[in-house]
Amino acid sequence: MRIAKVYLLKWHSEGQLPYETLVRNDIHADSIVKACEQLLQQCFRESDAIQQTIEQAKIPERTLKRRFKTATGSTLIEYLQNLRIEEAKHQLETSDKSVENICYEVGYEDVSFFRRLFKRLTGITPSQYRRIFQPLLSASNLG
Secondary structure, rough: HHHHHHHOOOOOOOOOOOOOOOOOOOOOOOHHHHHHHHHHHHHOOOOOOOHHHHHHOOOHHHHHHHHHHHOEEEOOHHHHHHHHHHHHHHHHHHOOOOOHHHHHHHHOOOHHHHHHHHHHHHOOHHHHHHHHHHHHHHHHOOO
């Protein structure tokens, strides 16, 4: 499964989107943005993660948003959503928790919004993702 994800091998009709990593570790020199990325990675489950990040930056919100987009290629909210969906993908692969529980654990309160966002970012629904990737993990643990 790891190899398929790394090389984006297409062996299902869903295409390559489900295999892509949403959170990229782009190299940049903006220390404030790096600190914000680290904070978001720690507190992405919290409902006020963006506000915490803005407060920690100690620069005007508009300036932070502009610098964050320039340094990472993503807006603050896109970065937060990508972190949450990556964690949801991991939980779908490694646990038997319901989609609703995973939704709440990664920081969303609205399950229908979570499902739509997951499908938009991965190209498939959370249930389809689990059907594809959980058996691969189980098989790799047996061998």
